[in-house]
Amino acid sequence: MARIVAEKADIIPLLAEVFREHGYEGASLSLISQATGLGKGSLYHFFPGGKEEMMTSVLANIDHWFETEIFQPLLTSKHPATAIEAMFDAVRAYFASGQRVCLVGLLGLSDSRDRFAEAIRDYFARWVEALATALRPLTASDKDAREQAEQSVAGIQGAIVLARALNAPDIFDRVLAEMKSRQAVKRQE
Amino acid sequence: MARIVAEKADIIPLLAEVFREHGYEGASLSLISQATGLGKGSLYHFFPGGKEEMMTSVLANIDHWFETEIFQPLLTSKHPATAIEAMFDAVRAYFASGQRVCLVGLLGLSDSRDRFAEAIRDYFARWVEALATALRPLTASDKDAREQAEQSVAGIQGAIVLARALNAPDIFDRVLAEMKSRQAVKRQE
């Protein structure tokens, strides 16, 4: 029969969007089929492990993106202060000012979190760790750096929740802008 | 047949916990039946509107709690600074240091958010508004008060996400404690 997808990798972003919109349980195979344009036969050909394998593939994809675009710059940049600012900008674009949900955060709140607990934990642990590393030269103590990193990652996740709930992307931008400027102030002290 | 529940109100907290754990779609009638000890017959006797009515009842219950325990004190207290501190303490207890999910926030991220959009929006809008009102005497401008209120509500929601994801209630406490102390610093300026 007609070949629809050239690469398995091409459909992972589509899968990610379905999971983001409907969660893991809510993303039924018929929704997935509709969003990707692939029938069940094709889906189970590419992902013999079914929905769970689809989700782990999506998580691996997200993980890779954050690793290269967010974590590594924070960890290796010669100018941590600008790296942190770049992170806020990248995050704002990635989450579309809160109109795009953080799939990992959502998964952590849902009842399927146990199934993907490790991936969820790693994602946030690495994010906090990377940000804390970048903050270390700018803060009085390692403890301060870590606390501030937790504060920022939490702030970003909460900004998504709030912006979605109020259907107001400007709130997301405002919360992130304030956190960003607070780092700037701290640097001047 | 044997009467199990004296008051319909008694089972709403049980319903709330099921929805918190499994979300709206994930909370199947069999799970609800198990958690409440009521069969389908009883459930549809108390809630003829089915799951949707159960959720709206739960949301109304949550709304009432926050209105009396959080919003009103913020709006009417003679000492807004202490009212804000009390809010952080009450929130910490309510969400059990992040081990208990915010149902309204979760609902806002899920795909059933459209169905309860109004309740979700009201909840967060009133929270931000109440906190901004309490902050107004303590900040330079109304704009500052509002931005700081958004920041705090987002921080609380994000702290839940982060604490759940990392399975670390201490992070929730740390993030809230820092936000609380930041208000205190601002007051001294």
Next chain:
DNA sequence: TACAGTTTATACCGAACAGTACAGAGAATC
């Protein structure tokens, strides 16, 4: 053209889903 491997659509499975129908049990009232 013949063949092999890959990709697809479709029919199907048992289980679980939300919701309905209804008979009957318990308590309250008279």
Next chain:
DNA sequence: GATTCTCTGTACTGTTCGGTATAAACTGTA
């Protein structure tokens, strides 16, 4: 004791779920 109203258990509806089996259609190679 009869009646009434509130509550509950059970059986059932049609639908959808994730997943499987399979055969056919396509592509690449020869």
